[in-house]
Amino acid sequence: MDKDKEKDQQPPHPEAGYSIGGASEQAGVTNGIQAKAPKQRGQWAEVWHRLKKNRMAMFGLTVIVIIILTAIFADVAAPYSYRTQNLRRIAESPSRDHWLGTDELGRDIFSRIIYGTRISLQVGFVAVSISVIAGGFLGAVSGYYGGKLDNIIMRLMDVLLAIPAILLAIAIVSAFGGGLVNVMIAVGISSIPIYARIVKASVISIKEQEFIEAARAVGAKDFRIIFKHVLPNAMAPIIVQGTIGVAIAILSAAGLSFIGLGIQPPTPEWGAMLSGGRMFIRTAPHIATFPGIAIMITIFALNLLGDGLRDALDPRLKQ
Amino acid sequence: MKKLLVFSLLAVLLASPLAARGAAEQVTDEKPANKGTLEVVMGADARSLDPQRTNDQPSARVMKQIYETLMHQTEDLEIQPGLAESYEVVSPTEFLFTLKRGVKFHNGEELTSHDVKYTFERMREINAPAAFLVAALDRVEVIDDYNFKMVLNFPFGPFIAHLGHPATAIINRKAVEAAGEDYGRNPVGTGPFKFVEWRSGDAIVLERYDGYHKGPAMSERIRFRFIAEDTNRAIALETGEADIIYDVGPNDFGGLAANDALTTYQTVGLTTFYMGFNAEKKPFDDLRVRRAINLALDVELATEVAFQGYASAAKGPLAPTVMFANQDLPGYGYDPDEAKRLLAEAGYANGFTTSIWTNDNPIRIRYAEIFQEQLAQVGITTRIEIMEFAPYLDRTAQGEHDMFMLGWVAVTGDADYGLYSLFHSSQFGDAGNRTFWGNDEVDRLLDLAKESPDFAEREAAYARAQEIIFEEAPWVFLAFRDDLNATRAWVQGFVPHSAGHHGLYGVYNK
Numbered sequence: 001m002d003k004d005k006e007k008d009q010q011p012p013h014p015e016a017g018y019s020i021g022g023a024s025e026q027a028g029v030t031n032g033i034q035a036k037a038p039k040q041r042g043q044w045a046e047v048w049h050r051l052k053k054n055r056m057a058m059f060g061l062t063v064i065v066i067i068i069l070t071a072i073f074a075d076v077a078a079p080y081s082y083r084t085q086n087l088r089r090i091a092e093s094p095s096r097d098h099w100l101g102t103d104e105l106g107r108d109i110f111s112r113i114i115y116g117t118r119i120s121l122q123v124g125f126v127a128v129s130i131s132v133i134a135g136g137f138l139g140a141v142s143g144y145y146g147g148k149l150d151n152i153i154m155r156l157m158d159v160l161l162a163i164p165a166i167l168l169a170i171a172i173v174s175a176f177g178g179g180l181v182n183v184m185i186a187v188g189i190s191s192i193p194i195y196a197r198i199v200k201a202s203v204i205s206i207k208e209q210e211f212i213e214a215a216r217a218v219g220a221k222d223f224r225i226i227f228k229h230v231l232p233n234a235m236a237p238i239i240v241q242g243t244i245g246v247a248i249a250i251l252s253a254a255g256l257s258f259i260g261l262g263i264q265p266p267t268p269e270w271g272a273m274l275s276g277g278r279m280f281i282r283t284a285p286h287i288a289t290f291p292g293i294a295i296m297i298t299i300f301a302l303n304l305l306g307d308g309l310r311d312a313l314d315p316r317l318k319q
Numbered sequence: 320m321k322k323l324l325v326f327s328l329l330a331v332l333l334a335s336p337l338a339a340r341g342a343a344e345q346v347t348d349e350k351p352a353n354k355g356t357l358e359v360v361m362g363a364d365a366r367s368l369d370p371q372r373t374n375d376q377p378s379a380r381v382m383k384q385i386y387e388t389l390m391h392q393t394e395d396l397e398i399q400p401g402l403a404e405s406y407e408v409v410s411p412t413e414f415l416f417t418l419k420r421g422v423k424f425h426n427g428e429e430l431t432s433h434d435v436k437y438t439f440e441r442m443r444e445i446n447a448p449a450a451f452l453v454a455a456l457d458r459v460e461v462i463d464d465y466n467f468k469m470v471l472n473f474p475f476g477p478f479i480a481h482l483g484h485p486a487t488a489i490i491n492r493k494a495v496e497a498a499g500e501d502y503g504r505n506p507v508g509t510g511p512f513k514f515v516e517w518r519s520g521d522a523i524v525l526e527r528y529d530g531y532h533k534g535p536a537m538s539e540r541i542r543f544r545f546i547a548e549d550t551n552r553a554i555a556l557e558t559g560e561a562d563i564i565y566d567v568g569p570n571d572f573g574g575l576a577a578n579d580a581l582t583t584y585q586t587v588g589l590t591t592f593y594m595g596f597n598a599e600k601k602p603f604d605d606l607r608v609r610r611a612i613n614l615a616l617d618v619e620l621a622t623e624v625a626f627q628g629y630a631s632a633a634k635g636p637l638a639p640t641v642m643f644a645n646q647d648l649p650g651y652g653y654d655p656d657e658a659k660r661l662l663a664e665a666g667y668a669n670g671f672t673t674s675i676w677t678n679d680n681p682i683r684i685r686y687a688e689i690f691q692e693q694l695a696q697v698g699i700t701t702r703i704e705i706m707e708f709a710p711y712l713d714r715t716a717q718g719e720h721d722m723f724m725l726g727w728v729a730v731t732g733d734a735d736y737g738l739y740s741l742f743h744s745s746q747f748g749d750a751g752n753r754t755f756w757g758n759d760e761v762d763r764l765l766d767l768a769k770e771s772p773d774f775a776e777r778e779a780a781y782a783r784a785q786e787i788i789f790e791e792a793p794w795v796f797l798a799f800r801d802d803l804n805a806t807r808a809w810v811q812g813f814v815p816h817s818a819g820h821h822g823l824y825g826v827y828n829k
Contacts, residue, residue, distance in 0.1 A: 085692050087617075087621070087624045088620075090624055104624075105689060174707070178704070259679070261705070265684065265691065266703075276684075276685075278550075279549065279568060282550060
């Protein structure tokens with residue numbers, strides 16, 4: 001209970017909203033220095049247990065697993081190639097041959113959406129990895145050391161935050177050209193500051209605790225403390241933000257492709273497909289509708305899972 | 320509270336298509352409100368209303384109503400007297416003009432020879448974007464208020480035709496000097512409409528000029544509005560928000576044509592679409608490769624798909640409406656086997672990897688995607704690079720590209736405009752020749768035809784030049800786009816101009 005009081009005395013920080021918190025866990029973590037491995041597994045098992053009770057989150061998780069499986073087995077699942085054109089059968093409505101119809105160049109929309117899962121998931125996960133790794137490192141360093149270094153890093157992050165993410169991504173893609181890799185880098189860079197702030201906030205709250213002091217007392221180096229003791233305990237908010245971040249990244253990439261700056265044809269990126277069908281919205285609305293639905297379902301599922309994870313990782317929010 | 324919000328949102332969402340349908344059904348044959356104002360919607364805002372500061376289509380479409388030129392180019396591209404009542408050819412480099420009397424600018428000044436002299440001198444002085452049109456002009460000699468002489472440096476065949484180009488509109492010194500830097504937003508001309516206001520990105524309003532020398536225009540006011548998306552322009556016309564829309568999207572045209580309350584216009588334009596090769600780069604410096612790619616592409620089918628049928632496949636560089644277009648060129652046809660043979664002969668039996676550049680124009684992107692697939696059939700792997708228009712023009716002018724997609728409007732309707740900038744070796748880069756392909760014989764023919772006042776000689780020279788261009792294949796000739804425009808049925812007197820800047824003098828809402 002002391003711990004909680006201590007916490008309350010800290011200045012309220014908007015991003016400190018989640019933390020593994022909770023008296024019982026605090027105890028677990030403090031003990032964790034001696035019996036770390038089994039106790040931590042227990043902690044994650046409990047999270048999983050709580051997550052399982054959340055139906056919406058499980059629905060989101062199921063959809064995402066299906067999407068991941070689709071991406072892995074796209075070659076088997078797709079009835080046609082994503083790039084074969086049939087210029088004599090363009091913009092056809094859904095039929096038995098083409099379940100979701102054909103697009104403006106006579107390609108099978110169903111197959112393109114299936115292959116598109118690969119692109120979207122790749123963009124989502126790689127972009128988030130970039131921002132988590134870079135943002136996490138910057139946030140950890142500035143939170144742990146504080147002082148001047150913290151000031152410099154955080155002001156840089158403020159500058160980045162002051163530029164709308166999509167605008168920053170557009171600028172990066174315009175400067176370095178389109179293509180899958182550049183889009184992932186652009187989307188990744190534009191959300192670094194979000195992770196830097198979150199990680200910094202949790203690092204600040206964790207580094208004052210006894211087990212860190214203990215680690216320092218036995219002579220552990222800063223590097224070891226940050227990576228072995230601080231960051232593992234700051235994972236919860238990163239996981240939550242990361243799940244939602246994948247959704248944001250997929251949307252940003254789709255947005256970039258929609259305005260023609262993203263992935264180059266004939267890559268079946270959902271945003272690019274939407275953009276291609278835009279001209280036909282009144283004569284053949286299915287061309288733009290189906291990729292739009294695919295984006296929507298994916299984002300929806302990721303957001304449900306993200307919300308569920310937040311609740312599961314921080315039970316206090318439920319009360 | 321939340322539930323209420325969700326329900327009301329749902330209700331609005333459900334009601335909106337119904338409401339839209341209701342509005343669409345209220346179509347009548349008479350314009351409901353403000354009959355005197357002609358609402359014209361086009362794709363982009365004007366850049367300037369100073370004819371010597373810009374040479375772009377949206378600006379020209381507005382300026383056409385405000386200004387007039389010495390010669391008048393009819394909708395069918397015939398050249399008739401405009402502000403000049405008559406002219407006389409003294410020698411191939413000397414023309415005597417007589418101005419129409421009693422023509423007044425919107426500021427009350429009378430049009431005299433001094434205005435003409437001022438116009439062409441200023442054009443050169445400030446290096447107007449369209450100054451090349453009258454590059455041959457040496458000086459204007461004022462004889463008296465209504466008579467003047469134009470003296471050229473060298474004979475220039477299309478000179479008289481160029482005096483009908485909207486960029487050579489006659490301006491008034493007093494008005495230009497009074498407005499100073501802001502002249503582009505305070506234009507003064509002799510045309511049937513005078514300028515009222517310009518809200519950037521939204522609308523330009525013009526008002527009938529009652530002192531117009533041919534009698535007042537049919538409409539009291541014109542409001543030009545700008546809607547970038549093709550579909551949104553079509554919707555604006557359907558709802559009656561617009562009386563006239565320019566550049567209907569190929570996807571929307573069929574729907575508008577089927578609507579009885581609307582009138583649609585499909586006319587053969589002056590625009591050529593092409594895919595150019597960078598002939599300075601390998602492997603496009605090899606004629607066999609350029610020909611092979613021409614043969615490997617099914618241009619006819621691609622054009623049908625890309626333009627939804629609102630264009631004709633091109634066989635040469637000039638649209639049939641352009642004067643001196645050679646219509647006897649056979650076209651390359653679609654022959655992938657021959658293409659493979661030529662590639663093998665050129666040493667590319669296993670194909671090669673290259674790129675197609677295009678700006679973010681959906682029709683060009685569609686062409687590029689089709690060609691990517693067709694080139695893959697003969698072993699050529701292509702990457703498609705999509706760029707924004709400004710960097711696209713810059714980088715293709717620098718010659719960084721392999722293949723690129725562009726279009727060209729032969730605005731004056733003369734072969735000189737349609738060929739010189741694109742194929743003469745003096746025009747490499749930004750001037751227009753982005754293929755960096757040059758040919759001494761073509762240079763000679765284009766120069767000859769440019770300077771010759773003799774019709775037959777020009778015709779023969781242009782015919783031969785087009786044959787060589789066809790055989791040398793610096794381009795894949797893609798399509799001649801149809802111009803698509805539409806009006807409400809209550810709009811009377813609209814005649815689309817082949818060059819895209821439609822005159823609205825006699826147009827009104829019935």
